[in-house]
Amino acid sequence: xxxxxxxxxxxxxxxxxxxxxxxxxxxxxxxxxxxxxxxxxxxxxxxxxxxxxxxxxxxxxxxxxxxxxxxxxxxxxxxxxxxxxxxxxxxxxxxxxxxxxxxxxxxxxxxxxxxxxxxxxxxxxxxxxxxxxxxxxxxxxxxxxxxxxxxxxxxxxxxxxxx
Amino acid sequence: xxxxxxxxxxxxxxxxxxxxxxxxxxxxxxxxxxxxxxxxxxxxxxxxxxxxxxxxxxxxxxxxxxxxxxxxxxxxxxxxxxxxxxxxxxxxxxxxxxxxxxxxxxxxxxxxxxxxxxxxxxxxxxxxxxxxxxxxxxxxxxxxxxxxxx
Numbered sequence: 001x002x003x004x005x006x007x008x009x010x011x012x013x014x015x016x017x018x019x020x021x022x023x024x025x026x027x028x029x030x031x032x033x034x035x036x037x038x039x040x041x042x043x044x045x046x047x048x049x050x051x052x053x054x055x056x057x058x059x060x061x062x063x064x065x066x067x068x069x070x071x072x073x074x075x076x077x078x079x080x081x082x083x084x085x086x087x088x089x090x091x092x093x094x095x096x097x098x099x100x101x102x103x104x105x106x107x108x109x110x111x112x113x114x115x116x117x118x119x120x121x122x123x124x125x126x127x128x129x130x131x132x133x134x135x136x137x138x139x140x141x142x143x144x145x146x147x148x149x150x151x152x153x154x155x156x157x158x159x160x161x162x163x
Numbered sequence: 164x165x166x167x168x169x170x171x172x173x174x175x176x177x178x179x180x181x182x183x184x185x186x187x188x189x190x191x192x193x194x195x196x197x198x199x200x201x202x203x204x205x206x207x208x209x210x211x212x213x214x215x216x217x218x219x220x221x222x223x224x225x226x227x228x229x230x231x232x233x234x235x236x237x238x239x240x241x242x243x244x245x246x247x248x249x250x251x252x253x254x255x256x257x258x259x260x261x262x263x264x265x266x267x268x269x270x271x272x273x274x275x276x277x278x279x280x281x282x283x284x285x286x287x288x289x290x291x292x293x294x295x296x297x298x299x300x301x302x303x304x305x306x307x308x309x310x311x312x313x
Contacts, residue, residue: 014276015274015275015276015277016164016276016277044276044279044280044283047279047280047282047283048279050283050286050287051279051282051283051286054224054286054290055220055221055222055223055224056222056224056230056232056282056285056286057282058219058220060219061216061219065275065278065279068275069275069276069279072274072275072276133165133280133284134280
């Protein structure tokens with residue numbers, strides 16, 4: 001029997017519209033190749049801690065943002081479950097905390113993920129490493145193929161009833 | 164949206180002319196208000212929100228940098244307004260010698276992830292002594308803009 005190209009797909013959710021588009025592609029792809037679908041949102045506690053350390057945030061603010069991020073994560077995870085259900089696709093969802101690119105890398109290794117799907121990465125507009133985003137870092141460090149989804153509004157029509 | 168996508172040449176002012184924290188915030192907010200076409204009432208509301216946040220604890224960091232910020236109702240996308248002062252402005256407590264480089268970040272209420280990423284990127288790039296020195300010596304908004312897109 002011919003092996004399917006991808007058997008375990010992970011889509012990274014970061015609260016952006018681009019990551020929701022990536023989720024839609026991942027759902028349709030998982031459905032067509034009969035792959036197991038995972039979706040993860042990482043609450044970026046590393047950035048929060050760095051902002052407190054740099055004195056940009058006070059502790060009270062850190063806690064407030066942490067709550068905001070957790071709510072945002074739950075909202076996106078619930079939405080991804082609804083979208084997957086609308087296409088009869090099972091989805092394994094998770095919310096993690098830490099440095100997004102490190103948590104995603106660790107999740108991929110732990111679950112044997114063989115395709116990472118993400119929203120569009122940024123154009124290279126600066127040579128400064130400090131300005132690389134989390135998705136840039138994921139793209140560079142992923143141990144498996146990565147599918148980068150460009151903004152595409154056509155696919156939203158496929159899920160119109162669920163949005 | 165990333166920091167680089169949020170940076171706008173029209174939202175950079177060199178040099179700032181104000182000498183007190185509140186005046187610096189007003190000068191930076193005015194730049195944004197002019198660009199966004201805000202009414203005076205909304206501008207005052209933004210200044211109040213930013214000052215209220217500063218009252219919880221100054222956002223002045225080491226190396227003469229301050230990153231005042233606030234979540235603002237009605238802002239549709241994160242705005243980064245940059246100002247460089249020729250003279251240090253005593254921003255917050257007396258622990259620091261004063262701030263010359265200001266990044267005012269105004270964010271929508273509903274996108275915490277993006278707001279945090281942008282603030283973290285500013286803090287990260289300002290950890291470079293060389294970058295900060297280059298920012299300090301920038302003579303025009305163009306110079307500042309170019310530093311980010313080098």
